[in-house]
Amino acid sequence: MFNKILIANRGEIAVRIIRAARELGVGTVAIYSTADRDALHVHLADEAICVGPARSTESYLNMNNILSAAVATGAQAIHPGFGFLSENSKFARLCEEMNIKLSGPSAKVMDMMGDKINARAEMIKAGVPVTPGSEGEVHTTDEAVKIAEEIGYPIMLKASAGGGGKGIRKVNNVEELVPAFEAAQAEAQAAFGNGAMFIERMIFPARHIEVQILGDSQGNVIHLGERDCSLQRNNQKVLEESPSVAIGHTLRQEITAAAVKAAQHVSYENAGTIEFLLDESSGKFYFMEMNTRVQVEHPVTEFVSGVDIVKEQIRVANGNELSVKQEDVTFSGHAIECRINAENPKFNFAPSPGKITNLFLPSGGVGLRVDSAMYSGYSIPPYYDSMIAKVIVHGENRFEALMKMQRALLEFDVEGVITNVDFQLELISDPHVVAGDYDTSFLGNVFLPEYQKED
Template structure:
């Protein structure tokens, strides 16, 4: 096994990797920006190296500084966590050239699945259902108009190299398509250096279902079931659960096997996620995330598989210790993302010093992943997520009640969080019944919640 790995990330995911590595007997190196000098991950790791100023482009995205830290500390591998450099194929290539193992897929696979036009082509070859749309790149407005007319409005224009919401436009009528196509193409070229566009039919509202997969270096690929990530605000996930109440056992097996087949087709290694849209009994491939997901703990709860440990062991060359038929799904798990933000002021970020802190604990099936501690100052330079509360119950009702208890116990003074918003969300009747879609939070729950709170 590796003797030392470097974690090219911060916050709760850095803590998560440090803990997994420690349980495997591996020493860890934390990297940090000047703003994160007092962060918990720098204190928990065996070594810590400053990699630059607070701005992410000067530190957590500074490839040269991170690789220099790895070389200086003699780290044999780098775990990227999620975000930052986790899906940067150039970084993966540089790691390989320096003889440092990247804990994730190869640069070739990352590029293959990161290019959305190519990923779509690969899925068609693997006989995985895809969203109706263009067969390849759409180069002109005239071509876009023909395809949109064939599949029917509304359609979604998407950048092949897209991410972070850039190069994406929803088109409702043919009259607005020309200008939106040009704008999206120019935005994509400016953001990614690649203006390639494609078109898909809008599947909305739907359920956002993602399937966790693991693949080793020996051709073994398994799936770990699905997560329902339909509750989103501005395309950002708010609450995730596993299993999804929207699909039965037959469709569950079908969508899981499709994801496993997709990963096997491209020769995928390490942890990844195949994302689908599900509507009216049909599912459609959307994209693949070639990294560990924020919401991976809900899958760990229902399967008992430590995904981060498996990532490290796969990267070292170990054979997956599980066969598909050995994976059992037990109970129900839910994750609520706790952000330092003020829901009553359009979810404005709320950085600052944590004066008082109480994290819920006690009893089986409750886990809090966080890098917070009393006296810590949350910097304003990075993502506002400060904790994840994850619960597991024998059934969904028990999990919901356990989450309610945990959110009621959660206390933080000094910054505003969305904990009360999450508490109201899980008490909503549609959420309790499982009757929701990707449209529900923004179009139904949030307007009602804002009206109710404004009247207080």
């Protein structure tokens, strides 16, 4: 096993990786920006090294500084977490050249699956169903208009190199297409340095279903079931659960088998997620994209499967086989995750950075987990995402999980910044959510209009 790994991230995911590594007996190196000097992950790691100023482009995205930190500290591997450089094939390639093991797939696979156009082509080869769409990159509005006419409206515009909801627009008709294309392309160029777009027919209404997969260097690939991520705002997930109430036994077997087939086709190594859109009316599902990293919502899968995904990532990066085979994986109960952010839902979810003057995280009982990097007196910097914590619950059934989440959110107490705790509490208590009757349009079209007009 590695003696030491460097965590190329910050916040709760950096804390999560440090804890997993420590339980495996592996030393850890934290990196931090000048704005994160007092962050929890810096205090928890065995070593910490500053990699640049507050701006992420000069610190957490600074490949040279991060690799230099790995060399200077003698780290044998790098865990990128999620976001930042976690799906950057250039960074993966540099790690390979420097003989530093990245806890993730190879640069070749990142190029293949991280680029949505390449991924579509590979999934077609693998026999995995994909939505009708453009065959390659789309660079001009004239191309977009022609392709949209062939596919039929409504359509989705997506950044080829995108992620995190950036560079995505829904288009209902030709009048909306040109301004939407220009806006999405500009956003993609700014976020990823790549303005290439592609177009898909919009599956609507739809469920957003993703399957967690794990692969090792010996060619073993398994799945850890599915997550339902349909409750989202502006293509950003808000609440996730596993298993999905929209999927029965037969469909579950089909969609998880398709995910394994997809991963096997590209010889996938480490943790990844295959994302699908499910048309509930027809029961058909379509490949949407692959995330070549650990997901924010991985704890719900850990609860229902009993598999520690981050530990498996470290073991696989070390060259070990997966510690479990598919026949060893059993699923139990129901898990739900709520993302708690420093933001104001009543004012279009405006970020609310500042000093946390008091913090009480829910605890007690079986099946409750809170992943956080916050503490009383900590000042949330304005430069990064606004996540305060992830509250994850597990129950024998969905009703118990829902009640446990309500209890946990009622206990959550943060002073000094505005949070979305009350918003999450209302969402988890909504009759539609309690009944499992929702799709990707529910939060934006049904729940939020009512919530935001309340006093």
